[in-house]
Structures are given as C-alpha cells and as structure tokens.
Amino acid sequence: MLHRDTVISDIAVHxxxxxxxxxxxxxxxxxxxGLKDTIFGALMAPVIxxxxxxxxxxxxxxxxxxxxxxxxxIVLIAFLxxxxxxxxxxxxxxxxxxxxxxxxxxxxxxxxxxxxxxxxQGLFTTLYISAISIALASGLAIIGAVAKLSSNxxxxxxxxxxxxxxxxxxxxxQIYLIYLGLPQxxxxxxxxxxxxxxxxxxxxxxxxxxFRAGIQSIDKGxxxxxxxxxxxxxxxxxxxxxxxxxxxxxxxxxxQFIAMLKDSSxxxxxxxxxxxFLARTLGNKDFRHMEMLITAAMIYWMLTVCxxxxxxxxxxxxxxxxx
Amino acid sequence: xxxxxxxxxxxxxxxxxxxxxxxxxxETLDQIMSSNTLKVATDPNWAPQSFLNxxxxxxxxxxxxxxxxxxxxxxEVEFVTPSWDIITAGNWNGRWHLSVGSMTPTTARGEILDFxxxxxxxxxxxxxxxxxxxxNVADLNGAKMAAGISTTFELYLQKDLTIDASGVPxxxxxxxPGEYRSYETGxxxxxxLRLGDGVRLNxxxxxxxxxxKAIENGYPIRVLGEPLFYEPLAIATDKGDAELxxxxxxxxxxxxxxxxxxxxxxxxxxxxxxxxxx
Amino acid sequence: MTKTVIEMVGVNKWYGDFQALNNINLKVEEGDRIVxxxxxxxxxxTLIRTLNYLExxxxxxxxxxxxxxxxRMKNVTQxxxxxxxxxxxxxxxxxxxxxxxxxxGPIWVRKLPKAEARAQAMTYLDxxxxxxxxxxxxxxxxxxxxxxxxxxxxxxxNPKVMLFDEPTSALDPEMVSEVLxxxxxxxxxxxxxxxxxxxxxxxxxVADRVIFMDQGEIVEENAPKPFFDAPQNSRTKTFxxxxxxx
Numbered sequence: 001m002l003h004r005d006t007v008i009s010d011i012a013v014h015x016x017x018x019x020x021x022x023x024x025x026x027x028x029x030x031x032x033x034g035l036k037d038t039i040f041g042a043l044m045a046p047v048i049x050x051x052x053x054x055x056x057x058x059x060x061x062x063x064x065x066x067x068x069x070x071x072x073x074i075v076l077i078a079f080l081x082x083x084x085x086x087x088x089x090x091x092x093x094x095x096x097x098x099x100x101x102x103x104x105x106x107x108x109x110x111x112x113x114x115x116x117x118x119x120x121q122g123l124f125t126t127l128y129i130s131a132i133s134i135a136l137a138s139g140l141a142i143i144g145a146v147a148k149l150s151s152n153x154x155x156x157x158x159x160x161x162x163x164x165x166x167x168x169x170x171x172x173x174q175i176y177l178i179y180l181g182l183p184q185x186x187x188x189x190x191x192x193x194x195x196x197x198x199x200x201x202x203x204x205x206x207x208x209x210x211f212r213a214g215i216q217s218i219d220k221g222x223x224x225x226x227x228x229x230x231x232x233x234x235x236x237x238x239x240x241x242x243x244x245x246x247x248x249x250x251x252x253x254x255x256q257f258i259a260m261l262k263d264s265s266x267x268x269x270x271x272x273x274x275x276x277f278l279a280r281t282l283g284n285k286d287f288r289h290m291e292m293l294i295t296a297a298m299i300y301w302m303l304t305v306c307x308x309x310x311x312x313x314x315x316x317x318x319x320x321x322x323x
Numbered sequence: 324x325x326x327x328x329x330x331x332x333x334x335x336x337x338x339x340x341x342x343x344x345x346x347x348x349x350e351t352l353d354q355i356m357s358s359n360t361l362k363v364a365t366d367p368n369w370a371p372q373s374f375l376n377x378x379x380x381x382x383x384x385x386x387x388x389x390x391x392x393x394x395x396x397x398x399e400v401e402f403v404t405p406s407w408d409i410i411t412a413g414n415w416n417g418r419w420h421l422s423v424g425s426m427t428p429t430t431a432r433g434e435i436l437d438f439x440x441x442x443x444x445x446x447x448x449x450x451x452x453x454x455x456x457x458x459n460v461a462d463l464n465g466a467k468m469a470a471g472i473s474t475t476f477e478l479y480l481q482k483d484l485t486i487d488a489s490g491v492p493x494x495x496x497x498x499x500p501g502e503y504r505s506y507e508t509g510x511x512x513x514x515x516l517r518l519g520d521g522v523r524l525n526x527x528x529x530x531x532x533x534x535x536k537a538i539e540n541g542y543p544i545r546v547l548g549e550p551l552f553y554e555p556l557a558i559a560t561d562k563g564d565a566e567l568x569x570x571x572x573x574x575x576x577x578x579x580x581x582x583x584x585x586x587x588x589x590x591x592x593x594x595x596x597x598x599x600x601x
Numbered sequence: 602m603t604k605t606v607i608e609m610v611g612v613n614k615w616y617g618d619f620q621a622l623n624n625i626n627l628k629v630e631e632g633d634r635i636v637x638x639x640x641x642x643x644x645x646x647t648l649i650r651t652l653n654y655l656e657x658x659x660x661x662x663x664x665x666x667x668x669x670x671x672x673r674m675k676n677v678t679q680x681x682x683x684x685x686x687x688x689x690x691x692x693x694x695x696x697x698x699x700x701x702x703x704x705x706g707p708i709w710v711r712k713l714p715k716a717e718a719r720a721q722a723m724t725y726l727d728x729x730x731x732x733x734x735x736x737x738x739x740x741x742x743x744x745x746x747x748x749x750x751x752x753x754x755x756x757x758x759n760p761k762v763m764l765f766d767e768p769t770s771a772l773d774p775e776m777v778s779e780v781l782x783x784x785x786x787x788x789x790x791x792x793x794x795x796x797x798x799x800x801x802x803x804x805x806x807v808a809d810r811v812i813f814m815d816q817g818e819i820v821e822e823n824a825p826k827p828f829f830d831a832p833q834n835s836r837t838k839t840f841x842x843x844x845x846x847x
Contacts, residue, residue: 113377114379117379121379176409179409180409180412180414183414183416183418184414188416188417188418190418191403191405268406269405269406269409270405270406270409271364271403271404271405271406271409273404277404278375280368280507280508281367281368281374281375281404282375282379284367284368284369284370284374284375284510285370285371285374285375285376285382286370286540287510287513287536287537287540287541287542289510289511289514290514
C-alpha cells in the first residue's frame with residue numbers, strides 16, 4: 001500500500017462538486033452511446049415508449065437513468081468499509097463484463113458441449129507444457145546465472161550471448177526457428193518438445209537474470225564463512241547460496257510461470273492441441289469462434305487467479321523470519 | 324503482410340541458409356511402410372474440409388480423402404495439425420508424409436513441395452456484407468479486402484497468383500483492392516466482415532464452399548457475382564520422393580475413376596467439385 | 602619441543618597501489634595465543650585472512666601446518682579446515698538451525714555420519730554454553746549467542762588454530778564479555794589462537810604475545826606486560842594512549 005498520511009481529507013466522492021462532475025460526464029457519455037436500442041432501452045420502454053421510435057429523447061432518458069444509478073452507486077459504496085468496497089466493486093465490474101459477453105449472443109449449449117474437452121485436452125496440455133518448461137528453465141537459469149557471474153570468459157560470453165539473443169527476439173519467432181530450423185541440422189523434433197524447448201530457452205534467459213540477482217544478493221560473508229569451513233564451490237552454491245537466494249528467486253519465478261502459462265498459447269501455431277489451439281479450432285465448424293475464445297479466456301483467467309493466490313501465499317511464506 | 328508472415332520469412336531464411344535436406348527417392352515411402360502409418364498434415368481450421376467434429380475428432384472432406392488414401396496404401400492414418408503456413412513452408416523432414424489440405428499447386432509452392440494429384444477444384448468467390456451496396460465484383464475496386472494468410476486468395480488479391488496445374492480455366496484479376504489485409508484464417512476475416520460493411524472490411528475472397536457454409540450458419544454475408552477463379556486442389560508431399568508420388572498419383576486417379584471422390588464431395592458439399600468445371 | 606603451526610616470511614600484499622601488508626614475518630607455534638591490534642586500516646584483518654587464504658598474498662611465503670599457501674594449491678580444503686575462522690559479522694548460515702550450522706562442515710566436508718556429527722555439535726554447544734538453542738535459527742539469537750555459535754561451528758572442524766577477526770566489534774557492549782569468556786576458556790584448554798581485537802583486557806589475560814600493526818607492518822611485538830607497560834615505539838604509545846585513556 002502507498003504510505004498514507006495520518007491527516008485525512010474528505011473522501012473525493014462525497015464532495016458535491018466531484019459527484020456533479022461524475023454525473024454530468026456519465027450522462028453525456030451514456031447519452032452519446034445511444035443505448036435506447038439495447039437491453040437498457042427495453043427496460044425503459046414504459047417511460048420512453050417503443051425504443052425504436054424514441055429518438056434522441058429516448059437515448060437521453062436512458063442515459064439519465066443510468067447516470068443516476070451510477071452516481072448513487074458510487075456514493076453508497078463510498079460509505080462502506082474498505083473490504084466491502086473492494087468486494088462490491090469487483091462484483092459490479094464482473095457483472096458488467098458478463099453483460100458485455102452476454103450481448104454477443106453466445107450459444108451457451110455449444111460451450112457446454114466443448115468445455116470439458118477444452119479442459120481435459122487443452123488446459124491439461126497447457127499446464128504440463130508450462131510446468132515442464134518452467135522446471136527446465138530454472139535449471140538453465142542456474143547455469144546461466146553462475147556463468148554470468150563467473151570470471152571465465154567463455155562461460156560469460158556464452159551466457160550473455162544466450163540471454164541477449166533469447167530475450168531479444170519474440171517468442172513466436174523462437175518457436176518457428178526451433179521447429180523449422182532444428183530439422184535442418186538433423187534434429188527432427190515433434191511439436192510438443194519443440195514448444196517446450198522454445199519456452200525453456202526463452203524463459204531460461206529471463207530467469208537467468210532473476211537467479212543472478214538472487215545469487216548476488218547474498219552477502220560476501222556467507223561465501224567466506226562457507227569457504228572457511230572447507231566448502232568448495234559446488235557445496236557453497238548448493239548448500240549455502242542457492243537456498244538463501246530462494247526467497248528472492250521463487251516469487252518472481254512464480255510470476256514467470258503465470259506469464260508462461262499464457263505465452264504457451266504461442267505453441268498452438270505448430271499444432272499442439274493446447275488451450276489456445278482448441279479455442280481457435282473447436283468453434284470453426286459451427287462458426288462459433290467467440291464462444292470458444294471467451295471460454296478459453298475464462299479458463300486462462302481462472303487459472304491465473306488461482307496461481308496468483310498460490311503465489312501470494314508463497315511470497316508470504318518467504319517473508320516469515322526463518323527465511 | 325501479417326507479422327506472422329515476416330517471422331516465418333526470417334525463420335525460413337535461416338532454415339534455408341542451413342541448407343535443406345530433401346527426401347531421397349523412396350525414403351518417405353519406406354518410412355510409411357515400415358511404420359505402417361501414414362502421417363497426414365491438415366489444418367483443422369477449415370470446415371468443411373478439415374475440422375474438429377462434435378466428438379472433438381478430426382473430420383471433413385480432406386480428412387475422409389486422407390483416410391481413404393491410407394486405406395488404399397494398406398496403412399494406418401495419423402493426423403498432425405501444424406498451422407497452414409508451416410505446412411506450406413515445406414522441409415517436413417519426415418514429421419509428416421502427406422498434406423491433404425486443399426492446397427493449390429502454385430508455382431512457388433511447387434519449388435518446395437510436390438503435388439502428386441489434384442483431387443478436386445473449388446471456385447473462389449468474393450463475399451460482401453448483406454447491407455453493402457455492391458452489385459458485382461468490379462464494384463470492389465478500391466475497397467478494403469481481406470483473405471487468409473498464405474492462401475491463393477491472398478495471392479489473387481495481390482495479383483500474384485499462378486496456378487501451375489493442367490486444366491485450370493484462365494482467369495483475370497478483377498479486383499484492385501484499395502486496402503488489403505491478411506488474416507490468420509479466412510474464418511477470422513469473415514468475423515470481421517460480419518461486423519458490418521466497411522467497419523473493418525468491405526469484402527473477403529475465399530473458397531465458395533466455405534463461404535456457403537458460413538452463410539448457412541447465419542453470417543450476414545452474400546456471394547458477389549460469378550467465381551473469380553477455379554482453384555485446383557492437390558495433395559502435397561515433401562519434395563523429392565518420386566516413388567511415393569507415383570503411388571499417390573495412382574491412388575488419386577483410381578479414387579476419381581471409381582467415383583469415390585465424387586461420393587465424398589457430394590457428402591460434404593452437396594455438389595460434385597471433383598472434376599474441372601464450366 | 603614445540604611445533605610451528607604458522608610461519609610468515611617476508612609477506613607483501615597490495616590492493617592496487619595500496620600496500621596492505623609490508624614485509625610481515627611471523628611465527629606461531631602450537632599453543633601460542635597471539636593478539637593483534639592496531640588502528641583501522643593497519644592491515645591486521647588482511648593479515649589474519651591470508652592465513653586461511655581468504656585473501657591471497659603476492660610476495661613472500663606463508664606456511665600453515667606444513668602446507669605452502671599459493672593460488673594453485675590442491676589442498677585448500679585441508680588448510681581451511683585446519684584454521685577455524687570467526688568473523689566480525691558472525692556469518693552464520695541464516696537458513697539453517699544452530700545445530701545444522703554446526704553439522705554442515707563435518708557432514709559434507711569431513712563425511713562424518715550424521716549421528717556422530719550431531720553428538721560432536723552438541724558437545725561444542727555445551728562448551729559455548731548454549732545447548733538449549735540448538736534448534737533455533739540464527740535470526741532468533743542475540744549477537745553474543747550468534748558469535749558463540751560461530752565459534753562452536755569452527756571448533757566442529759577440529760582446527761589446529763583458531764583465527765578471530767574482531768569477534769566482539771559488532772556486539773552490543775553487554776554481550777562482549779560472554780564471547781570473551783568463551784575465548785578465554787578456549788585459550789585455557791590450550792587452543793592455538795590468533796586474535797585481532799581491541800579488547801586489551803583479554804590480551805592481558807590470555808595472550809602470550811601482543812602484536813601492534815600500523816600501515817601494513819608489524820611495528821612492535823612483545824609479551825603483554827612489557828607491551829602495555831613499556832611500549833617501545835612511538836606509534837604504539839600513541840595508539841595505546843588513544844584506546845586506554847578511558
């Protein structure tokens with residue numbers, strides 16, 4: 001949280017001028033949006049008559065009602081304690097979102113027939129590709145970080161070239177390069193390994209920097225103490241330095257995993273049947289693309305929310321004194 | 324030109340620099356026979372040729388043709404689903420043996436792929452939004468046009484289409500787009516067209532069967548005028564395996580002569596598209 | 602006949618242009634208890650850190666328990682385990698319990714069985730009088746307790762000589778004596794010790810010899826009594842005047 005002053009000024013939304021401003025802006029915007037032909041206009045029918053014939057006054061009346069509702073809503077929410085404010089605003093935004101999707105005239109029964117396959121085939125593939133990739137990327141990142149911190153010219157050059165290259169070109173291009181390029185060297189790999197390899201190399205490059213920062217954050221005294229009881233480099237790294245870097249490494253790695261989950265959608269181009277691939281393909285026959293895209297979006301979102309919750313728990317865990 | 328296309332170009336440039344390994348004569352055929360599996364690449368984003376059906380299985384005209392080819396070779400069939408631009412990029416390296424993907428055998432593609440057999444022809448047509456004022460194809464000059472990326476429809480709009488196959492009716496470039504956009508697939512272009520005339524697009528060029536299917540599914544679009552050109556559609560193999568090509572060529576001829584192709588076309592399109600028209 | 606544990610002959614060390622050690626000659630025999638003092642920047646920490654090769658010297662010769670120290674030596678582990686080092690900032694491993702700190706070296710370097718390492722660790726914890734803290738983490742201990750754990754950690758490697766690098770400088774005043782008591786106990790048991798410290802009371806109580814360093818050189822070296830009562834060099838006099846005036 002921002003560090004708050006102890007002096008409290010009036011809540012902005014309880015100042016009449018501010019509210020008048022919000023109300024006026026909302027009225028103008030809602031009116032200009034011409035909402036009389038939407039579900040709002042239909043609800044207003046008793047006042048404005050048949051929406052189709054209501055004209056500008058219909059739009060204005062609908063806009064006025066919506067503006068009043070919005071303003072009253074804001075004022076009321078502002079009276080509530082913080083927790084309720086957050087909850088209610090979330091709920092309202094969610095409802096707005098759902099209304100937006102609803103307006104697409106989605107065929108829910110179609111989603112119902114496909115969602116299970118999207119989860120068992122698509123989500124499962126997305127998850128296992130991401131999980132394997134993040135594990136391999138972590139290993140690569142340790143090696144990369146050690147190489148970048150070493151005084152060996154070859155190691156440093158190779159590692160910095162690697163991070164520079166893989167951070168410098170788009171992931172989608174890496175996927176193409178690996179899938180189409182590697183066979184030219186005689187290594188014909190399938191789509192899934194190619195996707196995992198691309199994600200691993202790309203995220204390994206980003207995570208090299210995370211691991212490097214984590215290792216560098218450890219006090220020189222730890223290295224010296226470790227050496228003074230006879231630990232060599234490997235033992236020092238494994239037993240002393242890395243375990244202490246973990247609190248600094250794991251939270252950003254969790255973020256990388258969440259990001260990777262979404263980036264893994266790029267491997268759909270090489271024909272891996274993950275979530276994004278199915279989102280594009282399943283709706284094709286029946287021309288139900290929006291249904292599938294929105295369903296996939298929801299699945300990605302839910303998953304990300306879950307992972308973010310886990311992530312914040314991990315962060316809290318590592319903030320405890322023993323770590 | 325789409326961003327994807329540029330990436331692919333660069334990827335291919337690198338791949339090309341590393342020098343391509345083409346299949347040796349008989350090599351791919353041996354692989355098919357020894358593994359007892361014909362691996363067929365087809366992009367399931369092209370209903371009704373190739374798509375995922377209600378049971379989430381591969382289905383469609385191309386898929387049926389592929390199944391039939393495999394059964395006549397006496398092997399199992401297995402489908403892989405790389406995106407269209409990867410299939411057309413060639414250098415398959417044995418990842419799959421055959422493309423049954425309604426591919427037009429253009430000269431440019433002929434440099435990296437072999438086309439052992441034309442198995443049907445589709446008319447390519449322009450569609451516009453129902454609310455649009457366009458009456459005939461010539462009205463689309465200067466309009467915002469679109470097609471799927473790496474398709475012959477795209478090449479047609481770019482006036483760069485050469486169809487390298489026998490029995491193709493001649494055609495003229497009837498449209499000079501004011502603005503051209505390429506899409507991931509033709510289906511996405513239709514989704515933009517349905518937003519309204521000129522909202523994002525004025526017209527889309529694509530295969531007539533796919534357009535008719537979209538109209539059947541309630542898309543507010545209509546076909547404009549006569550077909551722009553007829554597109555022969557062939558099965559494709561990676562460059563260089565003459566034995567495999569000879570075998571496939573014989574199978575396709577056989578399927579045309581015994582009426583199998585006609586039956587399949589009528590099953591999926593309701594029309595026989597398998598002979599050159601007019 | 603006593604055995605020479607450490608010998609330094611004509612040792613020089615530079616950091617760039619700055620000469621940190623200037624022609625150091627020092628001989629330490631088994632059972633010797635040596636205190637090194639001097640103003641900050643005089644090179645006393647550098648000197649003690651060259652003895653387990655945390656710092657490399659550039660000229661001269663250092664021999665520890667018969668091994669010549671040089672950058673390509675193969676038995677650096679042996680040298681370091683023979684010389685226990687106690688740091689000003691304790692440098693305990695914060696992610697391990699006290700007991701794990703003590704067992705780490707014996708288990709992973711000496712390859713001792715776990716039970717044996719644990720028994721030995723408990724013995725040394727007893728010796729520094731904090732066995733009840735065995736399962737706590739360093740962060741939960743006071744500074745004085747942490748430094749005693751650090752001493753025990755070094756002892757667990759059964760070193761031939763203990764090196765103390767200002768062991769009480771980072772402590773709150775009320776904790777200094779518990780650490781010094783531990784060190785005095787060690788000295789009584791006959792441990793060979795080299796100790797960089799300003800605790801003159803400790804020097805008087807246990808040291809055989811006191812060494813005064815300034816600007817990288819050993820200025821004066823003597824038994825405690827003559828050293829404190831009748832310093833010879835004017836720099837020694839000035840220094841002692843500054844730290845003993847209270």
